[in-house]
Amino acid sequence: MKLNQQLLQINRNVLICFIVSASLSAVIAQLLSDYENYLNTTFTIIFGYIVYFGIFSCLFYWDNKGRYKTMKSSLIRKELLALVSSFGVGEIIYLGVRWPSLYYFLEMGIEPFLASLISEIISTAVYMVTVTVFLRKTKTF
Numbered sequence: 001m002k003l004n005q006q007l008l009q010i011n012r013n014v015l016i017c018f019i020v021s022a023s024l025s026a027v028i029a030q031l032l033s034d035y036e037n038y039l040n041t042t043f044t045i046i047f048g049y050i051v052y053f054g055i056f057s058c059l060f061y062w063d064n065k066g067r068y069k070t071m072k073s074s075l076i077r078k079e080l081l082a083l084v085s086s087f088g089v090g091e092i093i094y095l096g097v098r099w100p101s102l103y104y105f106l107e108m109g110i111e112p113f114l115a116s117l118i119s120e121i122i123s124t125a126v127y128m129v130t131v132t133v134f135l136r137k138t139k140t141f
Helices: 005-031 036-069 073-107 112-138
Strands: none
Touching: 005 036, 005 112, 036 073, 036 112, 073 112
């Protein structure tokens, strides 16, 4: 099986973002432990999204700015559309796993910090598999 460098690079970026986002989200979940579980869940996920996409955008730009300078604009557009589509499907699935799992763990009485970490690990694993499969199926990378 041939390793695809762009796909490995994207997965590396996702893992870096996951580590930072999961750590900070867990702290936020703990800080919001006095609020209702649905509010804690919602605000924790919103904060995680802001951190994740802020970092991912920077990493993606730094990794690909040289490559995109040499590509035709039509190819760039096609690749970015495939990326957005794949990430969009992944995000829908991620959110469909993350919100209910975090809420469930909080309702079970698990410490918010730990509940957030467990939920993030499960959700990110499903997300990474989904995005990787979609990027391969669309032959983006």
